[in-house]
Amino acid sequence: MNDSFWQAAYIIAALCVVLSIKWLNSPVTARRGVLAGEFGMLLAVVGTLLRHEIVSYEWIVIAFVAGAAVGAPLAYLMPMTSVPQLTALSHAFGALAAALVGSAEYFKDVADGHPTTGFKMVAIVIESLLGYLTTTASVMAFGKLQEIVPTRPLTYKGQNFVNLLLFAFAAVLGVWMIMEPTPGWVFPTFTALSLLFGVLLILPIGGGDMPTVIALLNSYAGAACAAMGFALENRLLIIAGALNASSGFILSVIMCKAMNRSFTNVLFGAFGQAQTATASAASSKPVRSATAEDAAAILESARRVVVIPGYGMAVAQAQHKMRELSDVLGKRGVQVDFAIHPVAGRMPGHMNVLLAEADIPYDRLHEMEDINPDFPEVDVALVIGANDVVNPVARHDKNSPIYGMPILDADKAHTVMIIKRSMNPGFAGIDNELYYLDKTLMLFGDAKGFTGEIIKALSANK
Amino acid sequence: MSNEIEISLYVLVLAVPLGLELVRRVSPLLHTPLMSLTNAISAISVVGAILVAGNGGSPLLSKILGTIAVMFATINIVAGFLITDRMLKMFKKKETVSK
Numbered sequence: 001m002n003d004s005f006w007q008a009a010y011i012i013a014a015l016c017v018v019l020s021i022k023w024l025n026s027p028v029t030a031r032r033g034v035l036a037g038e039f040g041m042l043l044a045v046v047g048t049l050l051r052h053e054i055v056s057y058e059w060i061v062i063a064f065v066a067g068a069a070v071g072a073p074l075a076y077l078m079p080m081t082s083v084p085q086l087t088a089l090s091h092a093f094g095a096l097a098a099a100l101v102g103s104a105e106y107f108k109d110v111a112d113g114h115p116t117t118g119f120k121m122v123a124i125v126i127e128s129l130l131g132y133l134t135t136t137a138s139v140m141a142f143g144k145l146q147e148i149v150p151t152r153p154l155t156y157k158g159q160n161f162v163n164l165l166l167f168a169f170a171a172v173l174g175v176w177m178i179m180e181p182t183p184g185w186v187f188p189t190f191t192a193l194s195l196l197f198g199v200l201l202i203l204p205i206g207g208g209d210m211p212t213v214i215a216l217l218n219s220y221a222g223a224a225c226a227a228m229g230f231a232l233e234n235r236l237l238i239i240a241g242a243l244n245a246s247s248g249f250i251l252s253v254i255m256c257k258a259m260n261r262s263f264t265n266v267l268f269g270a271f272g273q274a275q276t277a278t279a280s281a282a283s284s285k286p287v288r289s290a291t292a293e294d295a296a297a298i299l300e301s302a303r304r305v306v307v308i309p310g311y312g313m314a315v316a317q318a319q320h321k322m323r324e325l326s327d328v329l330g331k332r333g334v335q336v337d338f339a340i341h342p343v344a345g346r347m348p349g350h351m352n353v354l355l356a357e358a359d360i361p362y363d364r365l366h367e368m369e370d371i372n373p374d375f376p377e378v379d380v381a382l383v384i385g386a387n388d389v390v391n392p393v394a395r396h397d398k399n400s401p402i403y404g405m406p407i408l409d410a411d412k413a414h415t416v417m418i419i420k421r422s423m424n425p426g427f428a429g430i431d432n433e434l435y436y437l438d439k440t441l442m443l444f445g446d447a448k449g450f451t452g453e454i455i456k457a458l459s460a461n462k
Numbered sequence: 463m464s465n466e467i468e469i470s471l472y473v474l475v476l477a478v479p480l481g482l483e484l485v486r487r488v489s490p491l492l493h494t495p496l497m498s499l500t501n502a503i504s505a506i507s508v509v510g511a512i513l514v515a516g517n518g519g520s521p522l523l524s525k526i527l528g529t530i531a532v533m534f535a536t537i538n539i540v541a542g543f544l545i546t547d548r549m550l551k552m553f554k555k556k557e558t559v560s561k
Contacts (some may be wrong), residue, residue: 017482024496025487027553034547041539048509054516059529063515067536075539083494086545090501090538097535098507104514104527111521119467195492218497225504226474232510239477244504246481251493271514273518330555348529349493353549361556367490 009047010236016040021247027362039093044236063222078168080357084214084346085145091217092138098224099194106436115181123230125174129194130224136198138217144207146347151207163200186298214347219248245312251348255264258342258368260394260405285448287423290441292453295417298441300458302379302415304335306371308408309351310344312385316447319358322384324361324457338364339371339381339408343391372409381413383434384447387420389433400430416440419450479503494551508535 016036023033038107046439048054078086102124109116112339116124143149170193173186205213222244229237299305307326313319326336338360344351352365375381383390390410393400411434417433420442443450488496508531514520515528 001544013506018484020499020503021484021488021496024492024499025484026478026489027491027555028552030492030495030550030553031547032497033552034543037499038543041502041506041543043508045512048512049516051513053518054512055518056516060512060516060532063529063532064536067533068540070533071537071540071542072544075548077540078545080549081551083498084546086541087494087497089502090542093493094501094505094538097505097511097531097538100511100527100531100534101507101514104531107512107527108517108520108524111524112519119464134544158508215497222500222504222513224509226477228507228510230467230470230474233470233507235470235473237507237510238470238473239504239555240503242474242477243481243484244500245501246478247496250482250485251497254493258515278469299500340490342491345494347494348497349490349495352491353494353552356549356552356554359552361552362491362553363556365491401511423473429488446512 006047006051009043010234010436011048013040013044014236016043016237017243021243027193031103036151037217061138081346083353084123084210084350085142087347088138088145088217089317091221092135095131095134095138095217095221096222097131098221098228099128099135099452101228102127102131102231103187103191109370117178120231122180123185123227125177125190127175127227127231128191129170130189130220130227132194133198133201134217134220134224135203136195137213138198139223140199140202141210141217143196144202144205145210147207153206154203159200159204163197165194166197166200170197192309209259209342210303211345211347211350212252212259212261214257215247215248215252219245219252222246222248236400239303246307247364254342255348258406260402285436287435287442288438288440289444290417292443292445293457294449295441295443296454296457296461298415299329299334299380299382299454300461302334304337304374304378305329305380305382306378306410306413307336307338308374308381308383308386308390308410309338309340309355310384310386311391312387313447314345314351314354314385316385316450318384318447319354319360321361321448321455322453323355325451325458326364328455328458330408336364337371339366341368341386341408344386344389366378368406368408375409375412378413379415381416382411383410383416383418383420384451385419387432388430390434393433394451402430410434411437414439417443419443419447420447491553492550495546498542498549499546502539502546505535505538505542506531511535512553 017040020033020037023029106124170412173190176182222241226241329336340351380454388402390408392411394402394405394407468505511528511531515532
């Protein structure tokens, strides 16, 4: 097969990849984007298989079948609450694939008797370093999300120094390999250091910071793919990798802003320190609580209700009950909207997926900046499973760990209702001022059960 | 600097701003599907893995590493596209939600 076939296939694939992300800008065209991506992938794979240097197919076919056999059940069986875990795993797989190809390239050149140096080695070094460290870092992130690994930050004295030293050592080996052919132990050592560095990178990061970390690892995995493109002189890989890297980068910046983390913190992966909770003693200030019947009566007489969901709602699997409640209220002429904080879920956009799964139409889901100006006209802000993202302390208390974090202005609504199991503070361990306001009603109970009781009370007062 | 490298660098400096611009336009509503889709797309690295695994000139070690890479990339392609579509199917506008 002549070269122009696969070259044309690659160019069209590149176009498909770009269109795929472009069409994701709206839910209306998004599925077309997936199709474009799939078509591009098909062209790229078929084009590659037809290249004349590919002589053996058996192993490749076996690998295809094995990959599909693992991938398909993962995609269909993962519950939506576990999408962050699946994403972390796919960063690990993608990065590992890139790193393995880098290693394979290296060993091929060694076997050919002309070890790589210079520019191609720069690409292989970057590809392997990013690839291997992202692999172990993603596995660690997966472990923290799945709570196999302790979610609290693991820190020790001199941690940053140890990490820096390790990284410097890896960098020195990398530069050495770029400058001249090296002894056989250098590349495997470099690989081991990269793998270890990935683990150490995630240790000090708390479970609550995982949205940022996942986005950052997404970016690293993309960068590894782009570096592979340089090593293989394959521009399709450069384009796809660059798109993925910039996507992960933007998402991590958005997550950072939403948690009021500085940008340098992201780049050096040194976040997590600020999270060491300054657990204030649970205050004994009085709160007002209410029953499901009271809550039902208030909700029924409201004109506009804004629900503020947090990850706690998803943990309690209360999103379906919440949709039922919004349907019942909607039938009685109450406008029910959902206000989504960027860090409401476990990864960027996670809460939107969870609510969409519960059949809540997406035009009811509003981003923080869009809905915040509306709160003074909102009759009831119903907070369910969220805590820090509605804490007014973030606005004015300079000593608070969450000071400066943008929040949803629930306190500006006429009435605030909070469904909560008990008065325990949230993951940042900070007392929430919102609970003690005169207009706040605490609804103590399990998120799913209590929502069910409100629905029952509503249908009783028909 | 060889011609090949120069072209690759041009591609990179064009692709990065294009990516930033495209992603900025993606609705925050779809950030999770965006991440799973870009994961699937960057698994186009399967191309590189195939080139190493199927190349007659590769030593055995490189073939093995390449084949494992093909498998992992394929997991990402299959799982990435399928779960993205599964999520996007759930996003419905008001009229289309069963009433």
